[in-house]
Amino acid sequence: MTGDPLFRTVVDVPESSSGIAHGQNILCLGSCFAETIGGRLVENRFNACVNPAGPLFNSLSMAACLRRLFDARPYAEDDIFPADGLWHSWDHHSRFSSAAKEDCLKGINKRFSAGTESLKGLDVLILTFGTAFVYRLKESGRVVANCHKQPQERFVRELLSIRDIADEWTKLFRELQRHHPKARFIVTISPVRHLRDDPHDNLISKSTLACAVHELEKAIPQLYYFPAYEIMMDELRDYRFYEKDMAHPNEVAVDFIWDKFVNACVEKRSKEFVKDYEPVRAAMGHRVMKGGKEAKNFIEINLEKIKELEKKYPGFRFEGEKEYFGRLIS
Numbered sequence: 001m002t003g004d005p006l007f008r009t010v011v012d013v014p015e016s017s018s019g020i021a022h023g024q025n026i027l028c029l030g031s032c033f034a035e036t037i038g039g040r041l042v043e044n045r046f047n048a049c050v051n052p053a054g055p056l057f058n059s060l061s062m063a064a065c066l067r068r069l070f071d072a073r074p075y076a077e078d079d080i081f082p083a084d085g086l087w088h089s090w091d092h093h094s095r096f097s098s099a100a101k102e103d104c105l106k107g108i109n110k111r112f113s114a115g116t117e118s119l120k121g122l123d124v125l126i127l128t129f130g131t132a133f134v135y136r137l138k139e140s141g142r143v144v145a146n147c148h149k150q151p152q153e154r155f156v157r158e159l160l161s162i163r164d165i166a167d168e169w170t171k172l173f174r175e176l177q178r179h180h181p182k183a184r185f186i187v188t189i190s191p192v193r194h195l196r197d198d199p200h201d202n203l204i205s206k207s208t209l210a211c212a213v214h215e216l217e218k219a220i221p222q223l224y225y226f227p228a229y230e231i232m233m234d235e236l237r238d239y240r241f242y243e244k245d246m247a248h249p250n251e252v253a254v255d256f257i258w259d260k261f262v263n264a265c266v267e268k269r270s271k272e273f274v275k276d277y278e279p280v281r282a283a284m285g286h287r288v289m290k291g292g293k294e295a296k297n298f299i300e301i302n303l304e305k306i307k308e309l310e311k312k313y314p315g316f317r318f319e320g321e322k323e324y325f326g327r328l329i330s
Contacts, residue, residue: 026046034128054094079091088146131197134157162215
C-alpha cells in the first residue's frame with residue numbers, strides 16, 4: 001500500500017450549475033434536517049423562509065403545503081380540531097398546537113403568510129424528504145403531516161411507491177416552473193434515521209426516496225440533488241457523529257455536511273461571505289466574562305473584524321453584531 005489511507009469513503013459532491021446567492025428568495029421545506037440547513041442559511045444572512053408549517057417528514061405533506069402556499073389560501077377554523085385540551089392542524093407540526101383556538105390559527109397563518117411571500121418571488125426551493133411512509137386518517141383517507149399523539153387505530157400506515165412520489169413532485173415542479181421559470185430546486189434526503197420504524201423499514205423508506213429522486217432528476221433538469229444522506233451513511237459512518245439517540249447527526253456531522261453544502265450549492269461571493277462572517281458569528285456564541293484584559297482583547301478583535309466585513313460587504317449591515325460586542329464593553 002502506498003500513500004496515506006483515508007480510512008473513510010469520500011462522497012463526491014459536484015457543484016451546482018447555479019449557486020445560491022444572498023438576496024435571493026429561498027424557501028426550505030421538509031424534515032428537521034431542512035430546519036438545520038435552513039437555519040444555517042438564515043444565520044449567514046440568506047433570505048430564507050424555513051418550514052412555514054414546521055418540520056414535515058413525508059413528501060405528500062410537503063407537496064400539500066407547497067400547493068396551499070401557491071394558492072395563498074389561509075387556514076380557517078374548520079381546518080383545525082380539538083384534542084386533549086389543545087387545538088391542532090393535520091397539516092402542521094405540533095409546535096403550532098395551542099390551548100386557544102385563536103392562538104393556534106394566529107400562529108399558523110403568521111408563518112403561512114411568510115411562506116406565501118417567499119414563494120411569490122421564489123428563486124430557490126430546498127426540499128428534504130424524510131420518509132416514504134405516510135399515515136392516513138381512516139375517516140377521510142387524507143395524509144396527515146403529524147398524528148398529534150392521537151390513537152393509532154385512527155390511522156392507516158402506508159408506504160408510498162417510487163411512482164407515487166415521482167409523479168406528484170414532477171407535476172408540482174412543472175407547475176412551479178410555469179410561474180417561476182428561473183427557479184431552481186435543491187433536493188436532499190434527510191440523514192436522520194427513522195428508528196421508530198425499525199432499521200429495516202428505515203432502509204426501505206430511504207431507498208424508496210432515493211429511487212424517486214433519481215426519477216425526478218431525469219424529469220426536471222433544474223433539479224440538483226445534494227447527497228446529505230450518503231455523506232452521513234458513508235463518509236461519516238461512525239456513531240461518534242450521532243447524537244445520543246443514535247438517529248440524529250450531531251453538531252460535528254452537521255458542520256461537516258454544511259461545509260459540503262456551501263461548497264457545492266452557494267455561489268462564489270456568498271461563499272466568501274460565509275467564510276469571512278463565520279468567526280464573528282461563532283464569537284457571538286461564546287460566553288464572555290466582562291472586565292479583564294483578555295475579554296477586552298476579544299471584544300476589540302471582533303469589532304475590528306466587523307469593520308473589515310463592512311468594508312468588504314457594503315450591502316450588509318452589522319448593527320446587531322456591533323451592539324452585542326458593545327454591550328460587553330459597558
